[in-house]
Amino acid sequence: xxxxxxxxxxxxxxxxxxxxxxxxxxxxxxxxxxxxxxxxxxxxxxxxxxxxxxxxxxxxxxxxxxxxxxxxxxxxxxxxxxxxxxxxxxxxxxxxxxxxxxxxxxx
Amino acid sequence: xxxxxxxxxxxxxxxxxxxxxxxxxxxxxxxxxxxxxxxxxxxxxxxxxxxxxxxxxxxxxxxxxxxxxxxxxxxxxxxxxxxxxxxxxxxxxxxxxxxxxxxxxxxxxxxxxxxxxxxxx
Numbered sequence: 220x221x222x223x224x225x226x227x228x229x230x231x232x233x234x235x236x237x238x239x240x241x242x243x244x245x246x247x248x249x250x251x252x253x254x255x256x257x258x259x260x261x262x263x264x265x266x267x268x269x270x271x272x273x274x275x276x277x278x279x280x281x282x283x284x285x286x287x288x289x290x291x292x293x294x295x296x297x298x299x300x301x302x303x304x305x306x307x308x309x310x311x312x313x314x315x316x317x318x319x320x321x322x323x324x325x326x
Numbered sequence: 327x328x329x330x331x332x333x334x335x336x337x338x339x340x341x342x343x344x345x346x347x348x349x350x351x352x353x354x355x356x357x358x359x360x361x362x363x364x365x366x367x368x369x370x371x372x373x374x375x376x377x378x379x380x381x382x383x384x385x386x387x388x389x390x391x392x393x394x395x396x397x398x399x400x401x402x403x404x405x406x407x408x409x410x411x412x413x414x415x416x417x418x419x420x421x422x423x424x425x426x427x428x429x430x431x432x433x434x435x436x437x438x439x440x441x442x443x444x445x446x447x
Contacts, residue, residue, distance in 0.1 A: 251431070253434075257371065262421060262437035262439055263363075263421070263434075263437050265435050268426070274435070304370075306371050308371075308373070311431060313430070313431075314373055314385075314387050315430075315431075316373060318370075319370050320370040320371070
């Protein structure tokens with residue numbers, strides 16, 4: 220099975236900082252990667268799909284990119300409401316694996 | 327407005343069974359694949375199972391293969407997860423999620439609030 224290795228496991232950054240989270244797929248998954256934001260007590264929220272397509276309604280400070288089997292989620296200017304755990308997911312074929320998650324803390 | 331409402335969670339004994347339901351409103355249920363995703367306490371998200379729009383194709387994580395059964399009733403806009411031979415490691419919040427497409431190889435654009443399953447004696 221294809222593994223999605225996500226890094227870092229946690230980060231702490233200040234308001235206005237640029238933050239990048241990375242997922243590396245163990246095999247080719249094409250552009251079939253999505254990113255979700257998850258806050259306690261709230262369902263996960265889709266941010267990015269197709270590696271780089273912003274979901275409708277998601278602020279433009281979020282962006283996604285792909286280089287081969289490496290996928291990045293970037294927050295260009297961190298905001299207080301961005302404190303959450305972020306997950307990548309590959310969906311080219313079963314199993315639809317998630318990365319281990321990145322917990323983003325606002326300093 | 328898309329809404330997904332899970333129910334059926336609760337306390338079960340090891341080796342026992344539970345059946346989760348997810349009622350969908352606000353979209354044409356029978357043209358989208360659906361999934362179950364869980365989050366164990368202190369852990370990350372784990373994909374559990376998916377089903378195609380017509381129910382003809384189903385897929386499972388290795389951790390639940392042979393114990394869980396996903397199904398749907400398109401006439402009632404409802405998704406199910408029959409969980410048998412439950413183990414302590416099945417303890418988690420279970421989310422129902424809508425796929426963006428009719429086939430399961432898709433991302434999830436809407437999620438329910440989740441229902442808690444606790445497996446303990």
